[in-house]
Amino acid sequence: MNTDKVVIHIDGLTKHYGNVQALNDLSLDVYQGEIFGYLGPNGAGKTTTIRLLLDLIRPTAGHATILGMDVQRDSVALHRHIGNLPGELGLWEQMTGWELVRYLGELRGGIDEKYVSELAERLDMDMNRRVRDCSSGMKRKIGLIQALMHKPQVLILDEPTNGLDPLVQQTFYQLMREVTAEGRTVFLSSHNLREVEMICDRVGILNKGRLQAVERISALKQVRFRWMTLKVANGADPSAFERLEGVSDVSRENDSIRFRVTGELDPVIKLAAQYHVIDLTYEEPSLEEIFLEYYGEGKKGGQA
Numbered sequence: 478m479n480t481d482k483v484v485i486h487i488d489g490l491t492k493h494y495g496n497v498q499a500l501n502d503l504s505l506d507v508y509q510g511e512i513f514g515y516l517g518p519n520g521a522g523k524t525t526t527i528r529l530l531l532d533l534i535r536p537t538a539g540h541a542t543i544l545g546m547d548v549q550r551d552s553v554a555l556h557r558h559i560g561n562l563p564g565e566l567g568l569w570e571q572m573t574g575w576e577l578v579r580y581l582g583e584l585r586g587g588i589d590e591k592y593v594s595e596l597a598e599r600l601d602m603d604m605n606r607r608v609r610d611c612s613s614g615m616k617r618k619i620g621l622i623q624a625l626m627h628k629p630q631v632l633i634l635d636e637p638t639n640g641l642d643p644l645v646q647q648t649f650y651q652l653m654r655e656v657t658a659e660g661r662t663v664f665l666s667s668h669n670l671r672e673v674e675m676i677c678d679r680v681g682i683l684n685k686g687r688l689q690a691v692e693r694i695s696a697l698k699q700v701r702f703r704w705m706t707l708k709v710a711n712g713a714d715p716s717a718f719e720r721l722e723g724v725s726d727v728s729r730e731n732d733s734i735r736f737r738v739t740g741e742l743d744p745v746i747k748l749a750a751q752y753h754v755i756d757l758t759y760e761e762p763s764l765e766e767i768f769l770e771y772y773g774e775g776k777k778g779g780q781a
């Protein structure tokens with residue numbers, strides 16, 4: 478990513494629906510060539526943000542530019558450079574995939590049929606199928622194809638992998654990497670931390686209409702920790718785990734020992750092997766825990 482070049486510039490963007498503060502004073506820059514993950518639970522305001530960026534709704538306050546163009550004033554010109562996957566795709570049920578992309582393509586001045594075929598093949602999509610006979614996952618694929626087919630400079634995708642099977646998700650991730658390798662920019666929303674971690678350069682965490690933090694994924698990964706729970710036979714003594722470096726917050730409940738692993742895993746496993754282990758879980762912390770760790774007491778904060 479090229480931090481010298483801001484592609485999406487958002488300044489104080491706010492959207493209220495009556496008493497509902499869907500988005501509050503969002504300011505954010507997205508750089509050229511990055512995959513920016515816009516992460517938040519349902520109702521956080523992700524779709525609202527995306528609809529504001531696409532000029533589908535008007536802000537209560539604030540403004541945004543994409544590629545230096547105002548998203549409201551320059552909307553028509555701008556949309557030639559944007560590929561967009563809405564959360565809810567309105568598609569014409571009678572059309573086939575091909576008819577649909579040709580129709581949309583004409584609005585944008587033609588399509589590259591060879592590229593569409595290539596995308597369809599990679600996403601394993603039969604474009605001769607009528608939309609009404611498509612599953613939600615297939616509709617999602619058509620949505621992705623129409624978002625990508627004109628090789629836009631900026632992709633704005635609302636939870637793009639929802640409803641895609643895991644294999645197709647992998648293809649999607651690969652496509653996104655190719656897009657950014659070409660210096661193009663991706664803004665995608667997600668409620669899936671793992672997904673964001675896997676493919677994004679930076680993540681913005683949205684909760685209740687407020688941006689909580691923006692960080693590089695690489696910085697967050699440095700504070701990664703896991704919770705381990707060992708179910709062991711005959712009243713095991715957890716104190717040995719307490720003495721291990723990189724293990725903390727050891728607790729014991731009945732026949733289970735639970736602790737946080739921040740350091741190396743190997744000594745933990747070697748120690749656990751001395752017990753009679755009946756069950757073991759090794760969980761990722763919640764996003765909230767990661768952020769508490771990152772911004773918590775005595776920890777260095779970081780700016781992305």
Ligand SMILES: Nc1ncnc2c1ncn2[C@@H]1O[C@H](COP(=O)(O)OP(=O)(O)O)[C@@H](O)[C@H]1O
Pocket residue numbers: 494497498499517518519520521522523524525526
């Ligand atoms: N057209 C609307 N009218 C009233 N409230 C809305 C409207 N659209 C969204 N909201 C509310 O705004 C908040 C954010 O919604 P949304 O942007 O869809 O969140 P997300 O996409 O993160 O799930 C939610 O509380 C939602 O109910």
Ligand SMILES: [Mg+2]
Pocket residue numbers: 523524525564635
């Ligand atoms: Mg949404």
